[in-house]
Amino acid sequence: MTIKVQKKSHGFKNRLQKATGIQILLLTMALSGLIVISACMGYIHLSFIDVAKIIFAKIFGQTSLLEQMDEILPVVVIDVRLPRILTAAVVGGGLAVSGAVFQGILLNPLADPYTLGVSAGAAFGASLAFFFNIVLFDQIGLGACSVPVFAFIGAAGTLFFVIYLSSAGGGLSSNNLILSGIIVAAILSAGISFLKYVADEQVSIIIFWLMGSFASRTWADVFITSSFLCLGFLIIIFYARDLNLMSLGNRTASSLGVDTGKLTLILLVTASLITAICVSVSGIIGFVGLLVPHMVRFLTGPDNRKLIPVSMLAGAILLLCADTVTRAILPSEIPIGVLTALIGGPFFCYIFRKRQVAGTDS
């Protein structure tokens, strides 16, 4: 009897996994809908139709649509809410995609952008920028950029150091990568603690940034993050099938025509740069990169050609929802990194436990 039930559920799962095209379509529609809905919400409440009108008018340049409206409303939607909403969506998508790639390369369904110390590197870079109150871009009028730039340098630097550490024995084994990542992340966290300890006035800024937030994002952030994400996504999708072969082990993947060393390096750098750019605009947001691919795998199966696009959309939706909750629903804004960890953490414990129980059954 139980066997029959199991078979049925397998059949159902398989059918579910074949419907990737429909999933992508539905998720894209849901994401577009959510973007408009969340743009309605906030201190000033707007109707769905008004927001749709404003966005439509902006995209197609038909200002006649906005004539009867209060002229503050388009400003609120276009200049205040949309940049934040879109940045949240892009960062969510980016973290989920890079999480999926890290899991694929490290052959570990529990890996995420933190495993390799990339996030810690970004945090350390940003803390340094705050600590020294770095104004080196002020002269050229880009004062706001110093924190993202330092975060990015920190993340990229950490990644290359981790790769350097783990490649000593020739070849990048996933165990070496994870170990090196954990070691480097531990050193960097100590560094961040030290900076917090010696920083007098900046300590609150550092702490707040580390908790993650999308407050006061601009269109510049949207363009930078989305262009990096698009480029990275194209590279990753190109290699998605090779990433499937990696799960058969290095030797088998190699015998199936994959240059495993090159592939590991390309995907690692791409995914880390996506993470770096996301962290640099949003601060530390945990659990999206870990949780989203993990859940999406139930829907799409482990085939990266399906998993990666669906993860991107699901990640965007998830982080957009979370950001909207902190921005518009909760009485006072709490840092989004705290929110995702508070909800994601226990939820993850639940699926992890369930998975283990399921594992012992079979």
Add this chain to the structure above:
Amino acid sequence: MTIEIKRLSFFHKERRVIDDLTIDIETGKFYGIIGPNGCGKTTLVDLITKHKKPVSGNITYKGKDLSLYSKKELSMEIALVPQNFYINFPFTVEEIVMMGRYPYIPRFSVPSPEDYRIVYDIMKKTGIYKFKDRFITELSSGERQRVVFARALAQDTPVLILDEATSNLDVNYSLNLLKIAAQRVSKEERTVIAVLQDINLAAIYCDYLLFIKQGSIVAHGNTDEILNRDTLQSVFDVDAKVYFEPYSDSMQVVFKK
């Protein structure tokens, strides 16, 4: 000649793993590689599949140096069944076997009906068709190994390399798997190179045996001639009796207690 190996050497750190090894592998034969643990068998396999690059010496495949083949070209020539390996992601059995067809399917295409025909045919032959929709993560290690074997058969290459591929299988499936490999040799003129631990299994199926010790070939020849008391004594340092067994129609080995 399919594969010619000339004066091949390979170092791991300071240690010489493959030491000046020379051998010719002919088309249409079943080769067995036998040797004690850590003698360099797996390294030799990695060198033949171009997963590792030799420090000195060279390997030619069909008269052309191995380094001149692209990974993709080689993936249509040589398939590998590795030692047992845990697969961490819940691919279905059918998906795993289909991965053997990836070298033939363009990057952004779906498998053709011909690919499906080959995959289904091989799944039936290897006895895994009945669990084609199950997840690889849920299978026992023996079942998983058969799936990995089927995957390599689906690659449809002139050369098949088995690296201790039967180590997790019970005797029934070991025999079955080697029989399928042997049929590919006798009926389709393919070449099989099998690293085996079980000398008696090797004696049943292999036409030719290579005995490796400390990175070099210490004895090689047709199974009936080379498999004898002296060879086993020098390679494994054990006392054994080797005799012809009509029941298996091959040489067999028994060891002294």
